[in-house]
Amino acid sequence: xxxxxxxxxxxxxxxxxxxxxxxxxxxxxxxxxxxxxxxxxxxxxxxxxxxxxxxxxxxxxxxxxxxxxxxxxxxxxxxxxxxxxxxxxxxxxxxxxxxxxxxxxxxxxxxxxxxxxxxxxxxxxxxxxxxxxxxxxxxxxxxxxxxxxxxxxxxxxxxxxxxxxxxxxxxxxxxxxxxxxxxxxxxxxxxxxxxxxxxxxxxxxxxxxxxxxxxxxxxxxxxxxxxxxxxxxxxxxxxxxxxxxxxxxxxxxxxxxxxxxxxxxxxxxxxxxxxxxxxxxxxxxxxxxxxxxxxxxxxxxxxxxxxxxxxxx
Amino acid sequence: xxxxxxxxxxxxxxxxxxxxxxxxxxxxxxxxxxxxxxxxxxxxxxxxxxxxxxxxxxxxxxxxxxxxxxxxxxxxxxxxxxxxxxxxxxxxxxxxxxxxxxxxxxxxxxxxxxxxxxxxxxxxxxxxxxxxxxxxxxxxxxxxxxxxxxxxxxxxxxxxxxxxxxxxxxxxxxxxxxxxxxxxxxxxxxxxxxxxxxxxxxxxxxxxxxxxxxxxxxxxxxxxxxxxxxxxxxxxxxxxxxxxxxxxxxx
Numbered sequence: 380x381x382x383x384x385x386x387x388x389x390x391x392x393x394x395x396x397x398x399x400x401x402x403x404x405x406x407x408x409x410x411x412x413x414x415x416x417x418x419x420x421x422x423x424x425x426x427x428x429x430x431x432x433x434x435x436x437x438x439x440x441x442x443x444x445x446x447x448x449x450x451x452x453x454x455x456x457x458x459x460x461x462x463x464x465x466x467x468x469x470x471x472x473x474x475x476x477x478x479x480x481x482x483x484x485x486x487x488x489x490x491x492x493x494x495x496x497x498x499x500x501x502x503x504x505x506x507x508x509x510x511x512x513x514x515x516x517x518x519x520x521x522x523x524x525x526x527x528x529x530x531x532x533x534x535x536x537x538x539x540x541x542x543x544x545x546x547x548x549x550x551x552x553x554x555x556x557x558x559x560x561x562x563x564x565x566x567x568x569x570x571x572x573x574x575x576x577x578x579x580x581x582x583x584x585x586x587x588x589x590x591x592x593x594x595x596x597x598x599x600x601x602x603x604x605x606x607x608x609x610x611x612x613x614x615x616x617x618x619x620x621x622x623x624x625x626x627x628x629x630x631x632x633x634x635x636x637x638x639x640x641x642x643x644x645x646x647x648x649x650x651x652x653x654x655x656x657x658x659x660x661x662x663x664x665x666x667x668x669x670x671x672x673x674x675x676x677x678x679x680x681x682x683x684x685x686x687x688x689x690x691x692x
Numbered sequence: 693x694x695x696x697x698x699x700x701x702x703x704x705x706x707x708x709x710x711x712x713x714x715x716x717x718x719x720x721x722x723x724x725x726x727x728x729x730x731x732x733x734x735x736x737x738x739x740x741x742x743x744x745x746x747x748x749x750x751x752x753x754x755x756x757x758x759x760x761x762x763x764x765x766x767x768x769x770x771x772x773x774x775x776x777x778x779x780x781x782x783x784x785x786x787x788x789x790x791x792x793x794x795x796x797x798x799x800x801x802x803x804x805x806x807x808x809x810x811x812x813x814x815x816x817x818x819x820x821x822x823x824x825x826x827x828x829x830x831x832x833x834x835x836x837x838x839x840x841x842x843x844x845x846x847x848x849x850x851x852x853x854x855x856x857x858x859x860x861x862x863x864x865x866x867x868x869x870x871x872x873x874x875x876x877x878x879x880x881x882x883x884x885x886x887x888x889x890x891x892x893x894x895x896x897x898x899x900x901x902x903x904x905x906x907x908x909x910x911x912x913x914x915x916x917x918x919x920x921x922x923x924x925x926x927x928x929x930x931x932x933x934x935x936x937x938x939x940x941x942x943x
Contacts, residue, residue: 554803561807562800565791568780575740575778576851577766577795586801632782 388635399541403534411537415605417645418544419598424625424637425551426594431623432631433555434587435567437494439619440501441595443481446614448474448596449603450508450515453524456604458514463527467600474596475589477504482588486581489570498616505614520610524603540601547597548638554590555634563587624662627669630676639677693718693855693887694739694770699748701738701911708734710911711748716855721881721888723902725895727931731911732891733775736859740772741765752855763795771853773844775860775891781833785824788832788843790815792850815850822846822876838869842876849880856881858890862897874900899923907931 402414427441451473455466481500485493508515515521530536554560563583565573570580603609612618621644629640644665651661673680694716701709708731716722724732737743739750741762749758757765780788793811794800819825822842827835832843841861848856861877862870878901881888892898898905899919906916907928915925922928 553806556806556808558794558799558802558805558807558810561787561810562791562794564783564787565780568782569778571742572774572778572780572847573791573795574762575742575766575772576792576847577763578791578800579761579763583800590803 392635396541396545400538403537408533411533412605413645413649415537415540417642418540419601419605420622420625420641420645421638422544422547422551422601423595423598424622424629424641425548425634426591426598427622428626428631428634428637429551429555429563429587429591429594431626432633432636433560433563433567434584435570436489436584436587437623438497438588438591439494439616439623440497440499440504441591441622442614442616442618443497443501443504444474444478444592444595445599445602445618445622446504446508446609447477448599449609449613450521450599451596452600453521453603453609454514456527457521457523457525460525463530470600471593471596474599475593478589478592478596479585482585482592486584486588498619501614501616501619505611505616508611508614515609515611518611520608521603522608524607524609526604526607530604536605540605543597543601547594551590551594552634559583559586624666626676628665628676630673630678630680632675633678633682636676636678643677693753694889695751696739697749697751699735699738699750700746701734701743702746708911709738709745712908712911712913714906714913714916716887716889717904718887719885720904721878721902722890722904722906723898724889724891724906724908725893725898726891726908728893730908732908733859734911735908736772736857736891740770740857766795766851766853769852769854770857771848771851771855772857773848773859773861775863777837777840777844779832779840779843779847781831783832784829785819785832785835785843786815786828789818789846789850792847796851818846818850821849821880838865838873841865841869841873845877845880849884853886855887855889858888860891860893862892862894870894870897873897877901 399414399418403411423445427438430436430438430441448470451470452466455461455469461469485496485500488496509518511517526536530539562578566578566580566583574580599613602613625640625644626637627640628644629638630636647661647665648658651658669676696712696714699709699712712735724735726732734743738745741757741760744759749756751757752765752768752770755768757768780791790811793814794807797811799805799810816825816828819828822845824839824842824846827839832840835843845861858877862873865873874897880886888901890901902919904917905919905922907914907922909931914931915922915928
């Protein structure tokens with residue numbers, strides 16, 4: 380988490396971007412959908428890591444803001460027939476507003492109490508999505524989202540999604556490596572000391588939560604469009620757990636770690652499902668392995684290997 | 693500079709600070725000594741806002757700061773270091789000091805200003821001052837103990853304080869490290885015109901730096917004055933220096 384984007388990292392980012400842009404050339408609907416989904420979850424996991432890796436708190440309810448972004452987008456585009464840009468802006472703004480309110484309460488607490496409160500609020504959001512049938516479709520889900528014609532086809536939508544997500548990740552990178560990001564790390568590392576150098580730790584944690592919620596809202600809005608629908612599962616707690624696992628698997632002490640985690644988990648799931656129906660068993664084993672052997676995730680493993688090689692020279 | 697009146701703090705039934713009144717004058721180097729458990733650290737925690745006093749008031753430069761949170765007290769120019777190492781272990785030495793500067797310059801809510809190079813020259817200057825310029829890129833948590841203490845000092849100095857509170861700045865250091873630390877603290881305090889308030893266990897450090905000494909015993913002030921006067925005070929000799937000599941004799 381140094382301040383500069385080093386040349387190898389920049390090169391890797393551009394390579395990934397080019398490869399993602401080339402995916403539609405494979406002319407496989409399966410792959411286009413898969414990579415679209417991976418990109419959305421990568422952004423979702425990166426956003427969660429602002430809370431986990433940068434502010435040092437664990438959220439068990441991050442799916443709430445993903446769902447809020449998604450439902451708002453779906454409802455505005457379809458029920459109220461808004462056009463794309465206003466609907467998108469409103470969806471993101473509403474995620475911002477909701478996370479701002481929830482963060483006000485959650486950041487009064489720390490540790491497990493913080494985590495449990497995030498979970499409680501996410502259950503509240505799930506409850507609204509489940510019960511407010513006339514607006515959200517309830518447990519049938521909100522089906523048939525009107526996606527604007529120019530991105531209605533699979534390939535144009537893929538590129539739209541790629542541009543939005545790449546821009547969002549770039550902005551998130553800047554925020555995480557800004558003066559704010561640096562001060563946030565100090566809050567994670569040692570809140571008492573951070574207070575004694577003049578940092579308002581609660582305000583910093585509030586902002587971290589709001590940034591995370593807002594970017595999760597962006598991911599959710601894209602999710603509603605790619606699936607042409609929004610379902611209560613997206614607000615339910617296992618969804619929060621999934622994105623948490625992605626973050627831990629990829630590595631919370633690295634900016635790009637959670638994106639790597641999202642991609643790995645998706646690919647593993649698809650691969651596993653080809654051979655066996657016991658994906659939850661595999662997932663449990665993976666989680667066990669991370670916690671026991673890779674506390675810093677795949678990104679941490681890569682860094683350790685790199686250090687070993689440098690030391691060997 | 694710092695005026696404390698009738699400060700009182702109780703933990704359960706235990707009175708940690710018992711009606712302490714105390715004044716710190718501008719430019720002095722004031723040591724607070726006392727046996728273990730005398731209440732030195734609690735006193736610091738009350739003054740810097742880490743703990744709330746049950747009674748009494750703390751005023752800094754005529755302004756009542758009782759009950760304010762640490763991050764607001766620091767902004768007035770009252771910085772502190774800690775007895776136990778209190779740094780950011782997973783950040784580089786450079787970043788440890790840089791964060792204090794970012795906070796001092798009120799940049800901590802700049803979301804789109806990249807941190808790389810921010811406050812760079814001043815950070816390097818401070819690291820050089822405490823002799824950590826070569827370790828700038830190392831992880832703070834991997835530094836040797838004595839160097840972590842120096843880093844702690846650099847972080848406190850970065851806040852550009854007028855009054856610096858040091859809680860046992862040489863605790864756990866070897867004799868040679870202690871000597872070096874004394875020289876450094878004295879030099880910096882003189883160069884920057886700092887008012888210094890520090891607690892200390894080691895009498896060499898106390899008499900090497902302080903121009904006034906206050907003795908705390910069971911949460912009460914039992915003596916205060918010039919080093920020589922305090923050294924020859926019979927009560928002090930009995931409760932504190934005596935114990936020290938007895939301990940030395942036993943060892």
